[in-house]
Structures are given as structure tokens and as C-alpha cells.
Amino acid sequence: MPCSIELTRVSQSFSNADSIITLFENLDLSVQQGQSYAITGPSGAGKSSLLMLLSGLEQPTIGKGNVVTGDHIASLDSIRSEIGFIFQQFHLLPELTALHNVALPLKLRGDKNAINKAQLWLDKVGLVDRAMHKPAQLSGGEQQRVAIARALVFSPKFIFADEPTGNLDQHNATEIADILFECCQQNNAGLIIVTHSHELASKAKHIYGLANGKLTNTSVTPETHVLENSFENISRDTNQALASTAKKKQVLPC
Numbered sequence: 001m002p003c004s005i006e007l008t009r010v011s012q013s014f015s016n017a018d019s020i021i022t023l024f025e026n027l028d029l030s031v032q033q034g035q036s037y038a039i040t041g042p043s044g045a046g047k048s049s050l051l052m053l054l055s056g057l058e059q060p061t062i063g064k065g066n067v068v069t070g071d072h073i074a075s076l077d078s079i080r081s082e083i084g085f086i087f088q089q090f091h092l093l094p095e096l097t098a099l100h101n102v103a104l105p106l107k108l109r110g111d112k113n114a115i116n117k118a119q120l121w122l123d124k125v126g127l128v129d130r131a132m133h134k135p136a137q138l139s140g141g142e143q144q145r146v147a148i149a150r151a152l153v154f155s156p157k158f159i160f161a162d163e164p165t166g167n168l169d170q171h172n173a174t175e176i177a178d179i180l181f182e183c184c185q186q187n188n189a190g191l192i193i194v195t196h197s198h199e200l201a202s203k204a205k206h207i208y209g210l211a212n213g214k215l216t217n218t219s220v221t222p223e224t225h226v227l228e229n230s231f232e233n234i235s236r237d238t239n240q241a242l243a244s245t246a247k248k249k250q251v252l253p254c
């Protein structure tokens with residue numbers, strides 16, 4: 001049964017030397033396994049902090065997060081070994097080959113087939129011929145492919161990605177985004193992305209904006225799609241009619 005991560009009325013504040021920064025208060029957010037989410041918003045709004053709370057790696061100042069499976073509610077600690085991370089800076093281990101970077105999470109779980117499974121994942125992300133290369137011998141896009149394979153190799157329930165395309169050029173960013181969404185969908189993993197990229201965010205089913213401590217669902221609804229399509233059809237029909245009139249005017253004598 002798919003599970004969801006639920007943050008209920010959470011607040012997050014940090015106290016610095018002479019002040020307290022409050023990022024958000026009484027915020028609710030629920031993310032479901034198998035679904036994709038993007039969190040966008042201005043720099044410093046607290047997007048990465050929210051990702052840390054969702055993943056259970058950090059605790060909110062007030063409120064709490066739970067994993068909900070049917071009627072069963074558990075703390076976020078219970079899902080710690082079933083979540084994967086992807087970062088802007090890749091965070092691969094520099095002394096390990098691509099193959100051993102991907103195999104590492106499986107080895108840590110005592111999986112005897114770690115190397116074979118890692119090889120299959122390198123194949124999935126299109127890097128089978130780079131298995132023996134170390135991160136420094138790979139391009140940014142290739143390193144992020146390794147990071148995606150490493151994050152998904154142990155079939156996690158959720159993937160948390162913080163600016164996964166932030167260090168890549170446009171071409172690589174699009175390719176990496178496609179691979180990431182496809183791999184998560186195929187593995188029924190929930191995908192939660194923090195990004196400044198509207199192109200990347202638009203691939204997610206649910207899009208949230210975080211600004212001034214408020215989280216707003218800005219996803220395009222099916223109704224909006226219908227309206228957009230209607231406008232496109234009207235605009236196309238109008239253009240066709242205008243083109244046809246212009247053509248007739250050219251042919252017909254004045």
C-alpha cells in the first residue's frame with residue numbers, strides 16, 4: 001500500500017546571534033508515494049529547510065511529520081532507510097568509481113547482488129560504458145546520472161531532490177529532468193523537487209510556491225488546461241480564418 005508523508009501545522013525558526021528567523025508557521029503539507037511535487041519560491045524562503053523536514057532529517061520547531069500508510073501512522077524515523085537524495089552538487093564519493101558509488105547504498109544494506117544491480121541502474125541512466133570512471137572523469141550531467149542511479153538503486157519510497165539541475169546547462173538539465181521523472185515513475189517513488197527552474201517544476205504533477213512563510217498550491221488544474229486548450233483552439237481558428245480571408249483578397253479582383 002502506498003504511503004504518504006504528512007507535515008501537520010509545522011513551524012520552523014532559527015535563532016542566530018541577535019535575532020530569530022521564522023521561515024514558516026502552521027504549515028501543512030502532504031506528499032504521496034508515486035506522485036511528483038515541485039517546491040518553488042524566492043531564495044531564502046525556506047524551500048530546502050522544508051525538504052529537510054519532509055525527509056525527517058531535521059525536526060520542526062513546532063509540529064511534526066508522520067508517515068501514514070492506510071490507518072497506520074508512524075514517525076518519520078521509520079522511513080529513514082527508504083528515502084533517497086539528489087543534490088545540486090552531486091555529492092558522489094570521489095575515490096569510488098561510478099559503479100561503486102551506485103552500489104554503495106546496497107552494500108550498506110548487506111545486499112550481495114549490489115554490483116549487478118548497480119550495473120543495471122547505470123544502464124538505465126545511460127552510463128553503462130562509464131562504470132569504471134571516477135566522478136572527476138565524468139561531466140556534470142554524467143555525475144548527476146550516477147547520483148540518480150545511486151538514489152534509486154535500493155527502490156526508495158521517496159526521492160528528495162534539491163536543485164538537481166542547478167549545475168547543468170540547458171540541454172543536460174532537460175535530459176536529467178526527464179530521466180529523474182521517468183525513473184521515479186517506473187519505481188513508484190514519490191518525487192519532491194526544490195527548484196528555481198520553472199521548466200523543471202512544470203514537469204511535476206503538484207507545484208507549490210513558498211514565499212513569505214506561506215505555501216500555496218500553484219499547480220495547473222485540469223480546468224485550466226481545458227481553458228488553455230479552448231483559447232488555443234479559438235486562436236488557431238481565428239488565425240486560419242484571417243489567413244483564408246487574406247488569401248481570398250489576393251485572388252479576388254478588387
Ligand SMILES: Nc1ncnc2c1ncn2[C@@H]1O[C@H](COP(=O)(O)OP(=O)(O)OP(=O)(O)O)[C@@H](O)[C@H]1O
Pocket residue numbers: 014015021023041042043044045046047048049050
Ligand atoms: N540550520 C540553520 N541555522 C540557521 N539558519 C538557517 C539554518 N538553515 C537555514 N537557515 C536560514 O533559513 C533561511 C532559509 O534557508 P533555505 O536554504 O531553506 O532557503 P531556500 O528557499 O532553499 O533558499 P535558496 O533558494 O537560496 O536555496 C536562510 O536565511 C538560511 O540562512
